[in-house]
Amino acid sequence: MQDTDTDCVVIGAGLVGCLAALGLSRSGFRVQVFETDRFSKEMPEDGRSLVLSRASIQILKALQIWPNLSEWAYSVKNIRVSEKGTYGSVLLSAEEVGAQELGCSFPAGKLLGTLRNAVVDDQNILVRDKASFSEFKEHNDYCEVSIVEDGSTDKVTTRFLIGADGSGSTVRTALGGSLSTLSYGQHAVVAELTASVPCNHKAYEHFTGQGPLAFIPTGLNTYTSVQCFDVEASIHACAMSDDAYLRLTEKNIGGRLGEMSNLGKRYSYPLMRQKSSILNSERVVVIGNAANVVHPNGAQGLNLGFRDVATLLTVIKRSGENSDTKDILEKYASSRLKDHRMTGRFTDLMAQGSRSSLNTLVILRRLSMVAFSHSSRLRKRLVQKASGLGLLDQSVDFSLWGQ
Ligand SMILES: Cc1cc2nc3c(=O)[nH]c(=O)nc-3n(C[C@H](O)[C@H](O)[C@H](O)COP(=O)(O)OP(=O)(O)OC[C@H]3O[C@@H](n4cnc5c(N)ncnc54)[C@H](O)[C@@H]3O)c2cc1C
Numbered sequence: 001m002q003d004t005d006t007d008c009v010v011i012g013a014g015l016v017g018c019l020a021a022l023g024l025s026r027s028g029f030r031v032q033v034f035e036t037d038r039f040s041k042e043m044p045e046d047g048r049s050l051v052l053s054r055a056s057i058q059i060l061k062a063l064q065i066w067p068n069l070s071e072w073a074y075s076v077k078n079i080r081v082s083e084k085g086t087y088g089s090v091l092l093s094a095e096e097v098g099a100q101e102l103g104c105s106f107p108a109g110k111l112l113g114t115l116r117n118a119v120v121d122d123q124n125i126l127v128r129d130k131a132s133f134s135e136f137k138e139h140n141d142y143c144e145v146s147i148v149e150d151g152s153t154d155k156v157t158t159r160f161l162i163g164a165d166g167s168g169s170t171v172r173t174a175l176g177g178s179l180s181t182l183s184y185g186q187h188a189v190v191a192e193l194t195a196s197v198p199c200n201h202k203a204y205e206h207f208t209g210q211g212p213l214a215f216i217p218t219g220l221n222t223y224t225s226v227q228c229f230d231v232e233a234s235i236h237a238c239a240m241s242d243d244a245y246l247r248l249t250e251k252n253i254g255g256r257l258g259e260m261s262n263l264g265k266r267y268s269y270p271l272m273r274q275k276s277s278i279l280n281s282e283r284v285v286v287i288g289n290a291a292n293v294v295h296p297n298g299a300q301g302l303n304l305g306f307r308d309v310a311t312l313l314t315v316i317k318r319s320g321e322n323s324d325t326k327d328i329l330e331k332y333a334s335s336r337l338k339d340h341r342m343t344g345r346f347t348d349l350m351a352q353g354s355r356s357s358l359n360t361l362v363i364l365r366r367l368s369m370v371a372f373s374h375s376s377r378l379r380k381r382l383v384q385k386a387s388g389l390g391l392l393d394q395s396v397d398f399s400l401w402g403q
Contacts, residue, residue, distance in 0.1 A: 004142045004157040004158050004159055005032070005156050005157045005158065006030045006031065006032045006126070006156065006157075006158050007024070007029040007030045007031065007159050007160065008021075008024045008029050008030070008031045008032070008158060008159065008160045008161075008162060009031075009032050009033075009034065009143075009145050009156055009158040009160070010032070010033045010034070010162045010164055011033075011034050011133040011145075011161070011163050011165045011170075011171050012034075012035060012036075012163070012164040012165035012166060012169075012288075013033050013035035013037075013039060013116060013119065013127065013129070014112070014165075014166055014288065014289070015050075015112055015115060015288075015302055016164045016287055016288030016289070016302070016305035016306070016308065016309060017033065017035075017162075017164030017165070017288070018033075018112070018115035018116055018118070018119050019059075019060075019063075019065075019115060019305075019306060020162055020164055020287060020309045020312065021122075021125050022063055022065060022115070022118055022119060022122060022125075023063055023309055023310075023312075023313045023401070024313065024316075025124035025125050026063055026064070026401065027313055027316070027400075027401055028124075029124070030124055031124060031125045031126070032125070032126045032127075032128070032156060032158070033119060033125060033127045033128070034128050034131045034147050035127070035128070035129045035130075035131065036129075036130070036131070036132045036165075037129065037130070038129055038130060039116065039127055039129030039130075041113075041116070041120060042113065043109045043110055043114075044109045044112055044113060045109055046107075046108035046109040046112065046267075047108075047190050047191065047192065047224075047264060047265055047267040048107075048108040048190050048224065048226075048267070049106060049107055049108065049192075049216045049218050049224035050105070050106050050108045050111060050299070050302055051076060051104070051105050051106075051203070051299035052103050052104055052105075052106060052302070052303060052306075053102075053299070053303045053387050053389075054099065054101070054102070054103055054387045054389055055303065055306070055307060055387055055389045055391070055392040056103075056302070056303045056306040057103065057104060058389075058392070058398075059306050059307075059309070059310045059392075059396075060306075062398040062401055063401070065114075065115070065118055068117075068118060069106070069111065069114050072106050072107060072110040072111065072114070073105070073106055074104060074105045074106075074199075074201075074218050074219060075100075075101040075104055075201050076101060076102050076104060076105055076201060076202075076203050076216075076217060077094045077095070077101050077102060077201040077202065078091055078093045078094070078102070078201065078202040078203070079091070079092045079093075079102065079202070079203045079204070079205060080202060080203070080204050080205070080256075081205045081207075082204070082205075082206050082207070082254070082256075083206070083207040084206065084207065084208045084209060084252075084254065090379065092379055092382060093383075094383075096376060096379060096380060096383070097380050097383050097384065099387075101201070102383065102387065103299070103387070105203075105216045105217060105218055105224070107218070128147070130149065130150070131147050131149040131154075132147065132148050132149075132170075133145065133147060133163075133165065133170055133171055133174075134147065134148045134153065134170070136161055136171075136174055136284060138282050138283050138284070142157045142158065142159065142283070143157070143159070143161050143282075143283040143284065144156075144157050145157075145158060145161055158283075159283065159325060160284075160285070160316075160325060160329075161283055161284045161285075162284075162285055162286075162287060162312075163175070163285065163287070163290045164286075164287050164288050164290060164305075165290050166288070166289045166290060167274055167289045167290070167293045169276075169286055169289075169290035171284065171286055171290060172276050172286045172290050172291070174284075175278055175280075175281055175286065177276060177278035178276075178277045179274060179275070179276055179277070180274070180275045180277070181273070181274050182272060182273040182274075182348075183270070183271075183272045184228075184271040184272060184295060184351055185230060185231060186211055186228045186229060186230055186231065186234070186270075186271045187228070187229060187231055187234035187268045187269060187270050187271060188226050188227065188228050188234075188268070188269045188271055188296055189226075189228075189229060189234050189237050189238060189266055189268050190224060190225070190226050190266070190267045190268075190269065191224070191225055191245070191263055191264050191265065191266045191267070192218070192222065192223070192224050192225075192262075192263070192265075193222070193224075193225055193246065193249070193260050193261070193262060193263050193264065194221050194223075194260065194261050194262040195215075195221055195222075195223055195257040195258055195260050196221070196257070196258030197221075197256070197257045197258040198220060198221050199217035199218070199219065199221060199222065199223060200217075201217060202217060204253065204256065204257070205297075205298075206252070206253050206254070206256075208252055210228070210229060210230065210233065211227070211228030211229060211230075211351075212226075212228050212297045212350070212351070213226070213227045213228070213249075213252050213253060214226040214297070215257065216299075222262075223257070225249055226296065227249065227252065228271065228297070234268050237266070238266050238268055242263040245263060245266070246260040246261065246263055269296070271295055271296070271351070272293060273293060273294060273295060273347075273348055273351075274289075274292065274293035275291075275292055275293075275340070275344060276290070276291050278333075279329075279332070279333040279336065280329035280330065280332065281326075281329070282325060282326040283325045283326075283329070284329075285312065285329050285332060285333070287305060287308040287309060288302075288304075288305030288309075289301065289305065291308065291336075291340070292304060292305075292340055292343075292344060294343060294347040294348070295347040295348065295350070297347055297351050298346065298347050298350055300343050300346070300347050301347075304339065304340070304343050307336075307391060307392055307396075308336060310395075311332060311335050311395045311396060312332050313396075313400075313401055314395060314396045314397050314400055314401075315328055315331050315332045315335065315395075316328055316332075317397075317400040317401060318397065319331070335394075335395045338391070339391045339395075342385075346385070
């Protein structure tokens with residue numbers, strides 16, 4: 001086998017790329033990471049709070065990254081699901097499934113900043129920022145990756161090329177295949193705020209006629225609100241005064257959280273679903289948002305990307321040093337099909353079903369709420385599914401990850 005400059009090239013130092021780089025390094029591989037943006041040790045600005053599932057926390061613990069992150073974590077123990085105009089609601093609780101928590105919320109900027117700092121401090125990882133992937137060529141024994149930096153092109157040879165370059169992935173484009181895209185015609189407006197009703201580790205998911213509205217608990221009385229609006233309404237919501245936005249938010253959640261104040265900066269994100277028709281070639285694979293983008297409703301996108309990383313690490317380690325890279329990546333892709341399909345469907349159904357005013361969907365939605373409120377078995381199944389633990393157990397073996 002030809003000597004290569006490195007074992008793995010990771011394109012993109014977002015949350016999924018950083019986790020992949022750390023996981024590969026901790027499994028004994030030499031890694032090079034290329035990131036288009038400036039890469040600094042400062043915490044990047046991002047108004048979101050991301051909820052990591054129990055499965056994701058388990059992955060971070062197995063890679064010994066958790067101790068760096070735990071100071072930013074706020075435990076989510078319950079989720080109250082309700083619908084506008086109806087009295088019934090469903091409480092999903094960790095206690096009911098015998099767990100301490102359903103997951104944890106993190107300030108997104110702190111999460112990324114902490115992972116990036118761990119990448120920079122890792123001796124086995126070489127990071128090059130302001131350096132963009134442009135193309136790859138696969139050869140019998142290696143893959144040649146072209147990187148553009150300061151207007152000139154550099155070539156790096158590697159065994160594996162991992163595209164973690166987000167929804168506009170150029171690695172995915174270079175792989176060929178097609179991309180299916182569905183725009184939800186909505187934006188999520190995200191803002192931090194304080195409410196008079198204390199968080200008490202409870203999140204809220206409220207279905208309104210215009211789209212889902214979520215409150216992620218982040219502290220004593222602080223929440224991150226995520227409101228989905230049609231595009232026009234989202235522009236209006238971002239332009240209104242702080243006071244008007246707070247009063248609108250209080251009204252949209254039906255007064256459940258009392259009086260709101262201390263509104264933070266508002267951020268707006270277009271909502272879409274994307275799915276790549278192929279995940280790999282002989283030496284190249286796409287993961288995270290480069291492979292799948294899902295509606296943020298249900299907090300599944302990043303968790304799905306973390307499970308991509310966990311399965312990839314397991315398949316690579318299970319296959320041994322001298323295995324054929326094509327076999328490894330085919331095994332990876334087939335192991336991920338079910339989770340990608342199920343998570344895509346789950347988030348899509350919640351997004352489409354929550355807005356629909358079609359009689360049949362409204363009746364179905366209300367019947368499901370009644371069924372969930374009366375059946376502990378159904379609630380447990382939903383919590384288990386959303387935690388990602390079942391899917392993780394099928395394809396991940398943490399014991400293989402050490403050197
Ligand atoms: C409002 C909102 C709320 C959300 N909440 C949750 C939640 O609570 N829980 C959850 O699990 N998920 C959530 N998500 C989804 C989550 O944010 C994404 O799934 C996750 O950030 C994807 O990470 P990534 O690393 O795959 O992609 P990105 O974060 O897009 O990272 C890609 C990186 O690649 C770099 N890059 C791009 N092109 C190149 C190139 N050619 N060369 C080099 N580098 C390149 C980019 O600069 C970037 O740094 C939410 C999403 C939204 C919009």
